[in-house]
Amino acid sequence: MAVYTDISEEELGAFLRDYPVGRLLSYKGIAEGTENSNYLLHTSEGAFILTLYERRVEAADLPFFLGLMEHLAKKGVSCPLPVRRQDGETIGTLAGRPAALITFLEGMWVRKPTPQHCREVGRALAELHAAAADFPMTRANALSPAQWLRLWELCKARADEVEPGLAREVEADLAAVDRWPQHLPVGVIHADLFPDNVFFLGGRVSGLIDFYFACNDLLAYDIATCLNAWCFEKDISYNVTKGAALLAGYQSVRPLKPGEVAALPLLARGSALRFMLTRLYDWLTIPDGALVNKRDPMEYVRRLRFHRRITGPGEYGVDLA
Ligand SMILES: Nc1ncnc2c1ncn2[C@@H]1O[C@H](COP(=O)(O)OP(=O)(O)O)[C@@H](O)[C@H]1O
Numbered sequence: 110m111a112v113y114t115d116i117s118e119e120e121l122g123a124f125l126r127d128y129p130v131g132r133l134l135s136y137k138g139i140a141e142g143t144e145n146s147n148y149l150l151h152t153s154e155g156a157f158i159l160t161l162y163e164r165r166v167e168a169a170d171l172p173f174f175l176g177l178m179e180h181l182a183k184k185g186v187s188c189p190l191p192v193r194r195q196d197g198e199t200i201g202t203l204a205g206r207p208a209a210l211i212t213f214l215e216g217m218w219v220r221k222p223t224p225q226h227c228r229e230v231g232r233a234l235a236e237l238h239a240a241a242a243d244f245p246m247t248r249a250n251a252l253s254p255a256q257w258l259r260l261w262e263l264c265k266a267r268a269d270e271v272e273p274g275l276a277r278e279v280e281a282d283l284a285a286v287d288r289w290p291q292h293l294p295v296g297v298i299h300a301d302l303f304p305d306n307v308f309f310l311g312g313r314v315s316g317l318i319d320f321y322f323a324c325n326d327l328l329a330y331d332i333a334t335c336l337n338a339w340c341f342e343k344d345i346s347y348n349v350t351k352g353a354a355l356l357a358g359y360q361s362v363r364p365l366k367p368g369e370v371a372a373l374p375l376l377a378r379g380s381a382l383r384f385m386l387t388r389l390y391d392w393l394t395i396p397d398g399a400l401v402n403k404r405d406p407m408e409y410v411r412r413l414r415f416h417r418r419i420t421g422p423g424e425y426g427v428d429l430a
């Protein structure tokens with residue numbers, strides 16, 4: 110489970126005194142999630158999520174993440190709104206960790222996305238990109254191709270423990286992404302819009318969460334991440350109907366440039382490599398029995414095998430007409 114830091118009722122009560130959220134009625138840790146400790150709070154004013162930042166989240170990046178959520182929420186994107194304290198701040202300290210309170214979003218994430226869910230998420234992603242276009246802060250991607258190489262250096266000696274031959278396979282992927290696209294449209298991207306970060310109510314997107322990898326990068330890279338996360342079946346076969354729906358949903362808001370379409374195979378391969386590498390690093394370094402939800406790197410090795418065989422962007426379902 111992902112509750113790394115325990116908090117007592119007393120320290121939570123003291124923390125909440127600075128926030129206009131009324132009286133604490135109950136709180137409980139949330140098992141889902143990977144990076145941070147999350148608590149669901151009920152107060153006399155409603156429901157809130159309390160996040161204590163752990164692991165990969167740098168405190169210096171919090172103003173960007175929380176500022177982005179506030180910016181998006183004000184522009185009508187359904188995402189959590191950070192609650193401001195009486196002194197105007199959104200970031201506090203609890204149990205020795207940076208902490209923030211955000212509004213609770215209704216909805217459920219879908220375990221088995223349908224093409225209709227994929228269309229909806231494509232549209233929501235494009236709306237997010239459009240709404241973030243005038244967000245004034247910037248943040249470089251801390252998991253860009255240069256960092257993939259660094260992660261790989263830390264993992265490669267033990268990669269074959271996960272599957273014999275893996276080290277050789279991954280070297281080929283790293284060589285391929287050396288020709289990473291340079292001149293495509295950029296903006297603020299979510300960078301982790303997996304199904305567990307998108308809530309649905311009655312078949313419509315009701316909320317986007319978990320902006321803690323958001324950064325400035327290629328917009329089409331965000332689409333590639335979604336194709337990987339939403340459009341593969343459990344057996345890691347690519348569902349081109351879902352891919353087509355996701356791409357059509359996105360393009361109903363922002364049509365892709367020809368260069369972005371052409372770059373999709375490389376972006377999808379790079380994005381699969383990025384998630385494979387963070388999972389591999391965790392797999393090899395986090396002891397069994399630790400609280401962290403470790404995710405299987407092989408799911409992304411199998412996606413990489415698919416992307417290596419791709420002959421053109423049409424295979425992802427993009428409309429080339
Ligand atoms: N604003 C929110 N509204 C409702 N539930 C939320 C909200 N934020 C987080 N959660 C719940 O907490 C879980 C973990 O949140 P997430 O941001 O994905 O954590 P992590 O960054 O640790 O992966 C989610 O799966 C969801 O159940």
Ligand SMILES: N[C@@H](CCOP(=O)(O)O)C(=O)O
Binds near residue numbers: 141301303305388
């Ligand atoms: N989506 C990443 C891991 C990050 O998890 P999240 O709970 O923060 O979305 C992966 O699947 O590797």
